[in-house]
Amino acid sequence: MTARVTMRDVARAVGVSPMTVSRALRDDETVNEKTRHKIRQVANDLGYVYDTTAQAFRTQKSGFVAVTLPSINNANFAETFRGLSDGLGASGMQLLLGSTNYRVEKEEELVRQLLTRNPEAIVLTGGHHTDETRALLRARNLPVVEMWDLPTEPLGHVIGFSNAEAMAKLVTHLAESGRRRLGYIGASDLTDLRGAERRDGVIAKAAELGLPEVEFLDAGPAPVSMRHGAQAVSALGANLRSFDALVCVSDPVAFGVLSECRRMGLDVPGDIAITGFGNFEVASVSDPRITTIGVTAREIGEQVALLLEDVFAGNQRDGPRVVDVGSRLVRGETS
Amino acid sequence: MTARVTMRDVARAVGVSPMTVSRALRDDETVNEKTRHKIRQVANDLGYVYDTTAQAFRTQKSGFVAVTLPSINNANFAETFRGLSDGLGASGMQLLLGSTNYRVEKEEELVRQLLTRNPEAIVLTGGHHTDETRALLRARNLPVVEMWDLPTEPLGHVIGFSNAEAMAKLVTHLAESGRRRLGYIGASDLTDLRGAERRDGVIAKAAELGLPEVEFLDAGPAPVSMRHGAQAVSALGANLRSFDALVCVSDPVAFGVLSECRRMGLDVPGDIAITGFGNFEVASVSDPRITTIGVTAREIGEQVALLLEDVFAGNQRDGPRVVDVGSRLVRGETS
DNA sequence: TTGAAAGCGTTACCAC
DNA sequence: GTGGTAACGCTTTCAA
Numbered sequence: 014m015t016a017r018v019t020m021r022d023v024a025r026a027v028g029v030s031p032m033t034v035s036r037a038l039r040d041d042e043t044v045n046e047k048t049r050h051k052i053r054q055v056a057n058d059l060g061y062v063y064d065t066t067a068q069a070f071r072t073q074k075s076g077f078v079a080v081t082l083p084s085i086n087n088a089n090f091a092e093t094f095r096g097l098s099d100g101l102g103a104s105g106m107q108l109l110l111g112s113t114n115y116r117v118e119k120e121e122e123l124v125r126q127l128l129t130r131n132p133e134a135i136v137l138t139g140g141h142h143t144d145e146t147r148a149l150l151r152a153r154n155l156p157v158v159e160m161w162d163l164p165t166e167p168l169g170h171v172i173g174f175s176n177a178e179a180m181a182k183l184v185t186h187l188a189e190s191g192r193r194r195l196g197y198i199g200a201s202d203l204t205d206l207r208g209a210e211r212r213d214g215v216i217a218k219a220a221e222l223g224l225p226e227v228e229f230l231d232a233g234p235a236p237v238s239m240r241h242g243a244q245a246v247s248a249l250g251a252n253l254r255s256f257d258a259l260v261c262v263s264d265p266v267a268f269g270v271l272s273e274c275r276r277m278g279l280d281v282p283g284d285i286a287i288t289g290f291g292n293f294e295v296a297s298v299s300d301p302r303i304t305t306i307g308v309t310a311r312e313i314g315e316q317v318a319l320l321l322e323d324v325f326a327g328n329q330r331d332g333p334r335v336v337d338v339g340s341r342l343v344r345g346e347t348s
Numbered sequence: 349m350t351a352r353v354t355m356r357d358v359a360r361a362v363g364v365s366p367m368t369v370s371r372a373l374r375d376d377e378t379v380n381e382k383t384r385h386k387i388r389q390v391a392n393d394l395g396y397v398y399d400t401t402a403q404a405f406r407t408q409k410s411g412f413v414a415v416t417l418p419s420i421n422n423a424n425f426a427e428t429f430r431g432l433s434d435g436l437g438a439s440g441m442q443l444l445l446g447s448t449n450y451r452v453e454k455e456e457e458l459v460r461q462l463l464t465r466n467p468e469a470i471v472l473t474g475g476h477h478t479d480e481t482r483a484l485l486r487a488r489n490l491p492v493v494e495m496w497d498l499p500t501e502p503l504g505h506v507i508g509f510s511n512a513e514a515m516a517k518l519v520t521h522l523a524e525s526g527r528r529r530l531g532y533i534g535a536s537d538l539t540d541l542r543g544a545e546r547r548d549g550v551i552a553k554a555a556e557l558g559l560p561e562v563e564f565l566d567a568g569p570a571p572v573s574m575r576h577g578a579q580a581v582s583a584l585g586a587n588l589r590s591f592d593a594l595v596c597v598s599d600p601v602a603f604g605v606l607s608e609c610r611r612m613g614l615d616v617p618g619d620i621a622i623t624g625f626g627n628f629e630v631a632s633v634s635d636p637r638i639t640t641i642g643v644t645a646r647e648i649g650e651q652v653a654l655l656l657e658d659v660f661a662g663n664q665r666d667g668p669r670v671v672d673v674g675s676r677l678v679r680g681e682t683s
Numbered sequence: 684t685t686g687a688a689a690g691c692g693t694t695a696c697c698a699c
Numbered sequence: 700g701t702g703g704t705a706a707c708g709c710t711t712t713c714a715a
Binding site for chain 1: 691692693694695
């Protein structure tokens with residue numbers, strides 16, 4: 014167990030000061046080129062490894078960007094993370110990831126934990142947070158980005174879209190195709206706030222269009238996925254026939270609903286229409302293809318990355334930026 | 349731009365030394381209970397946030413565990429990550445995640461980057477690495493865990509299973525059900541080494557059982573998913589009829605294959621059998637359910653977490669541990 | 684039960 | 700071009 018090789022050791026070996034080593038390793042032009050070369054070589058020979066922890070400590074810059082996702086096991090969020098990760102790669106920032114399991118209390122705990130690492134910015138999924146979380150973030154002078162939502166009271170920058178508006182597009186489309194008896198299938202409790210926004214959007218638009226009241230079909234606590242959609246349908250049994258359209262909180266749920274409907278002998282979309290959300294791969298590959306809302310998951314991540322680069326470069330002085338990336342109806346064969 | 353609140357500030361406010369604050373916040377029993385309480389409260393009031401960077405610097409322990417995944421957008425790897433994350437939560441370790449996009453060169457770059465953060469252990473997915481990666485890891489005296497494979501030359505601990513053996517189970521099952529003309533659908537190039545292992549496993553077992561030579565159907569470069577499976581099938585056209593079973597590298601690919609076969613009017617499993625890998629949710633929800641290989645994705649992560657806890661606690665002195673978590677045939681309705 | 688001193692490895696700042 | 704000094708916030712160690 015040999016002691017760690019530090020700049021001091023390199024400096025001694027070369028016969029310069031640690032300061033010069035520090036400069037040389039950062040390719041500081043003011044250091045004599047030959048010295049620089051020598052230092053690099055000796056550092057290599059000695060097996061010197063740069064200590065990022067010490068740097069982060071000294072400069073008070075961690076090189077981290079903290080990110081919270083509701084779930085890592087969700088193709089949309091994973092794509093956003095990839096877009097963010099790839100986009101931020103150039104600036105040398107590293108992502109510190111945590112998942113909230115769709116709970117604002119978990120988010121608070123997570124934010125607290127992430128903040129101890131001194132991130133240089135924090136990216137939150139969604140616009141709903143506990144008061145404590147908001148206070149924690151305000152206390153720091155930290156760039157904050159909320160994504161995947163258009164919060165009414167943003168904490169900082171926003172790159173998202175309106176879930177209610179997206180659902181309105183679906184409901185309008187269904188109504189125009191003659192559907193009237195809508196059911197909404199989503200997570201049961203109020204933990205999935207984004208899901209609740211979608212539900213409320215459906216209810217509001219249906220009311221506006223004069224459709225009968227939308228029935229809420231409980232698929233269990235968040236996160237809900239394929240199997241929960243299937244279970245919700247099989248729990249309905251013969252009551253299924255009282256609907257002519259099922260609006261689902263996400264594509265995986267819609268796929269479960271679709272499979273179960275077919276197992277039960279229903280014709281989709283003849284007997285019943287089904288819609289999803291998110292334009293997951295399964296929506297476009299399944300037979301029939303699922304009507305859904307296209308969101309630019311990867312682009313959201315990329316845009317956040319671009320925004321953060323501006324922030325880090327000091328090019329974002331004119332207050333928080335709010336970007337609505339929008340969403341679009343993707344017509345499939347289930348409606 | 350207020351300055352950061354440190355232990356010093358808390359100490360001053362309470363009227364004790366920073367040392368006592370440090371102890372109190374770590375719930376050191378030797379600190380008077382009342383003092384401890386007071387300190388916690390004042391810390392809260394002042395909005396004090398513990399500085400892990402400083403701790404990491406002082407103690408020379410980063411509190412990080414580095415993890416590489418081929419892709420974050422893969423339900424299996426995401427589950428493994430969750431298992432690892434949840435399992436490691438108690439020990440206070442934070443995961444530092446990076447994805448390799450199924451390329452060993454990218455893995456090397458990633459490992460290099462992750463190592464600058466002084467992780468206390470590193471977890472790699474798969475058993476294939478560049479020589480440089482191996483050298484980098486050997487040079488450090490760092491616990492290494494390889495998962496999702498049983499490498500022939502492990503770098504350290506292993507928690508995985510044999511991909512070839514798993515495929516052998518599938519091929520045996522297909523042969524026993526009277527299938528003979530097998531096609532294998534997977535990623536084209538050699539970058540997805542785990543996929544290549546699966547293919548070789550299929551070919552070997554088929555040969556052993558005296559089946560005709562297995563044909564390789566190229567689904568494009570890794571990562572391949574639903575749409576690639578569908579495309580591979582539609583590219584086959586009428587040649588599809590020359591197979592009576594299609595073995596796919598993963599469930600998403602199998603689902604794409606299944607959908608496209610049905611679009612083309614084939615009866616599954618009447619005309620053709622389809623198998624996947626990984627027991628993804630889509631396999632058990634789709635209609636018909638897809639025959640697949642069940643792997644304990646989440647459990648792999650949990651086991652890695654348990655192993656690492658042992659390592660950190662010093663209870664893992666007797667050489668590297670190698671665990672074969674195995675895999676099992678999950679019969680669906682596509683075979 | 685509490686505190687003082689020292690130091691982890693790096694870099695900002697100034698001096699030469 | 701180069702170097703000395705001090706400091707980032709915490710914890711180990713020893714002393715009281």
